Amino acid sequence: MTTFSDETRERAREIIARYPADRSRSALLPLLHLVQAEEGYVSPAGVEFCAEVLGLNKAQVGAVATFYTMYKRRPTGDYLVSVCTNTMCNVLGGQEVYDTLAEHLGVGHDETTTDGKITLEHAECLAACDYGPVMTVNYDFFDGVDPQTALGVVDELRAGGRPMPTRGARLCTLKEMAVQLAGFADEREGAVADGGPGEPTLRGLRLAQQHGISVPGFDPNTPIRSKAEADKAAAEAKARSEAAAKPAPAQAASGNGAGPAGKAGNAGAGEPAPAAEAAGSTTRDVKAPDDKSPEVRAAETRQPDARTAVPESPGTKVPADSVPPAPRDAQAAEAAGAAANAPAGDGKPAGDEAGAQERNLKEAEAGAGAGGAGSARASETGVQK
Secondary structure, three states, rough: OOOOOOHHHHHHHHHOOOOOHHHHHHHHHHHHHHHHHHHHHOOHHHHHHHHHHOOOOOOHHHHOOOOOOOOOOOOOEEEEEEEEEOOHHHHOOHHHHEEEEHHHHHHOOEEEEOOOOEEEEEEOOOOOOOOOOOEEOOOEEOHHHHHHHHHHHHHHHOOOOOOOEEOOOOOHHHHHHHHHOOOOOOOOOOOOOOOOOOOOHHHHHHHHHOOOOOOOOOEEEEEEEEHHHHHHHHHHHHHHHHHHHOOOOOOOOOOOOOOOOOOOOOOOOOOOOOOHHHHHOOOOOOOOOOOOOOEEEHHHHHOOOOOOOOOOOOOOOOOOOOOOOOOOHHHHHHHHHHHOOOOOOOOOOOOOOOHHHHHHHHHHHHHHHHOOHHHHHHHHHHHHO
């Protein structure tokens, strides 16, 4: 079994600390990338490690690891080459690119070359239709590829080179990329200094600039605040909100001839207006007794019952109290159902013995008219029959 390094364990603690104590399970996705960064795939030992540090069982971790295709469940090469074979790229030649690479490398989908350098896969969509056909190497894009350019990329990778992607930063190995996906910076020298957006990506911006289209009130010179400045502004806004929510103490009239207490004219120089005047009321908000949680509302919408006061969505029917059907109506409905559904083999549907039902109904009606004693006798007779 793999023993993960101290660095991985320290990073795992750092990842878990990003989330509230009662929401640590949310750290599972980056933790899976973290163990993949050490082993090159999510091994059974990696699943056990994630379960251990999060207090989950292995089945819960495995269910997530097998759901997402970015988590590899068997050893993967240094470079994951993904070729889009979905509709747009396929029309432009994506399938031909994939077939050429598969034949050249001698591998199929999700298989790795014998030198352990490249794992090939076909991808359903790489979200770059305007650059098709596209392929990615460890999720960095090579746009507008054809069979020959794709062969040139993989041959350079196998020779130890790192060809420059069309867009994005310079290439890294799959393990190095997994570290970034776990939420840690790429520490290689100049790792994010290269690349840039492609022209199709900027086309919308070019058109907006050409026609003078912008968001109302947008100021491109608005400075971007640092995290410390943003946190300070948020804390000040919260303090102002809490101060406004507090009820103002009653103020006695002063002897200086000022107006009634509570008016703005009574406040001394530099004193804020009373909270009652600023907020409009000093009464605390009280939650309505019939307030329902979103879960309860959703449940009532899908399956309303007699306690649901009003429809929660269009088309919802709310049950209403009504007169129960008469015994004769029930008998007719039951007989109609039995007639419409012929029994299979020797089975007899309910309602087949109409004579016995008729007698029971008459006895029940007679018992209802005679009071409690009659009801008891009718019930007794029905049980005997």
